[in-house]
Amino acid sequence: MPWRSNIGNSITGGIFRFFWRSGILDTQSGFRALSNSFIKKIIYDIKPGRYETEMRILIKALRDGHNVGSVKISTVYFDNNKNSKFNPVSDSFKVLKQFLLFAILGFSDWVLDYSIFILLSLSFSVFFLWAHITSKVISVIYYFYVNKYIVFNSYRHGLYEFLRYLLVVSFNILITSSLLYLLVSYFQFSQFMAKPLVDVLMFTANFFILKSFVYSKK
Structure with missing residues (x-):
């Protein structure tokens, strides 16, 4: 495989397998066999693009509960694929856009959450558990809608989701409240150190829960 394709495929494939726990090795292969029913879904739900389209199709297949498998084949590249329009930097970024958006927006939500927590704790002397719960509730609406429309592109009925x-x-x-109380009350952690620690532990779990349960298109 030419170096440009190899670099891009290694990066996108590795991150894809990490987040989706899939055994697919080549996420960019366009040589695919699809069912008629799934092809119709692709036509209506997948926005056309460049190399990120293959990743979107894979993600949709897994989110919709389809069986996805791979078969090893021989690949042939003419002139080392020198006419390929693939850019290992810009096209890899487009492929990984969903992961990056989730991380960036998740961080912005955490900043909002933690800022409210500090404000309530320091300025209004609110008990740390109540401050934690209040800050979480306030950030819920923001986090829900940015994930719904920006990360997962879900347009299911809003109330249901x-x-x-x-x-x-x-x-x-x-x-998080239980862990926070445990760290502060029993292990004598500072509440301002315990909260970000607890939130970090929940971050990765939230991606899988949101992807498979809340924004699933089944």
């Missing part, structure tokens, strides 16, 4: 999201948030608040 929001109710599912509330279940996730309730579970999140329960777990």
Whole structure:
């Protein structure tokens, strides 16, 4: 495989397997066999693009519960694929856009959450658990809509998704509040150090929960 294709495929494939726990090795291959029903979904749901389109199709297949497998084949490149329009930097960025958006918007949500927590704790002397719960609740609406429309491009009925999201948030608040109370009350952590530690532990779990439960297109 030419170096440009190899670099881009290694990066996108590795991150794809990490987030989606899939055994697919080549995420950029355009040589695919698709069912008629899934082809119709692609036509209506997948926006046309460049090399990121292959990744979008894979993500949709997994999110919709389709079986996805791979078969090794021989590849032939004419003149070392020198006429390829693939740019290992810009095209890899487009492919990884969903992951990057989730991380960036997740960080902005955490900044909002933590800022409110500090404000309530220091300026209004609110008990740390109540400050934590309040800051979480305030950031819920922001986080829900940025993930819905920007990261996962989901246009399902809003109330249905929001109710599912509330279940996730309730579970999140329960777990983080319990861990926060444990660290502060029993292990003598500073509440301002314990909260970001707890939030970091929940960050990765949130991606999988949101992707498979809240914004699933099944």
